[in-house]
Amino acid sequence: MSAWRPYDSQLLPAFYERFEQRWGKGTAPFLDPEVHEQPLPRAQWINPDTGAALAVVPIWTDDPQHRSFGVFYLPPAGDIWVLRPGITAYTEDGSESTQEQLSLRNDAFRKAVSHAKEFIYGTQP
Numbered sequence: 001m002s003a004w005r006p007y008d009s010q011l012l013p014a015f016y017e018r019f020e021q022r023w024g025k026g027t028a029p030f031l032d033p034e035v036h037e038q039p040l041p042r043a044q045w046i047n048p049d050t051g052a053a054l055a056v057v058p059i060w061t062d063d064p065q066h067r068s069f070g071v072f073y074l075p076p077a078g079d080i081w082v083l084r085p086g087i088t089a090y091t092e093d094g095s096e097s098t099q100e101q102l103s104l105r106n107d108a109f110r111k112a113v114s115h116a117k118e119f120i121y122g123t124q125p
Contacts (some may be wrong), residue, residue: 002047002048002120002121003048003049003050004045004046004047004054004120004121005046005047005048005057006043006044006045007044007045007046007053008044008057009043010045011055011057012043012046012053012055012074012116014053015028015029015053015055015057015072015074015080018078018080018093019072019075019080020081021080022079022080033099041056041058041105041106041109042055042056042057043055043056043113043116044056044091045116045120047076050076051076052074052075053073053074053118054071054072054073054074054116054120055071055072055116056069056070056071056109056112056113056121057069057070057072058070066088066089067089067105068088068089068090068108069088069108069109069111069112070082070088070112071084071085071112071115071119073084073119081109081119083115083116083119084115085111085112085114085115085116086111086115088108088109088111088112089108090104090105090107090108114124
């Protein structure tokens with residue numbers, strides 16, 4: 001049985017700390033969708049036995065219409081790893097969310113979450 005557990009609270013502070021340690025001060029605000037105008041999906045897991053954590057978070061680029069999801073792993077000994085789920089980008093046209101935009105966002109999120117779960121639990125038959 002895996003010790004990994006979903007963690008449905010706010011993003012763990014260690015993600016901010018390690019992200020900024022690695023890529024510089026002020027680089028991590030995009031990790032928290034609540035600081036933006038609309039809540040977006042996020043998923044995270046923790047492993048209480050090892051102290052490791054994994055998160056799927058939305059990523060904003062300089063162009064607010066181009067967004068994607070990132071998968072970040074916190075090993076127990078420190079550092080932060082970027083896991084590559086493939087293309088998880090989607091486009092927003094700036095107007096109110098359309099059904100097509102929501103579908104693209106949800107597909108990108110599902111792909112990133114699937115990659116995260118495969119990292120944690122391995123491939124499922």
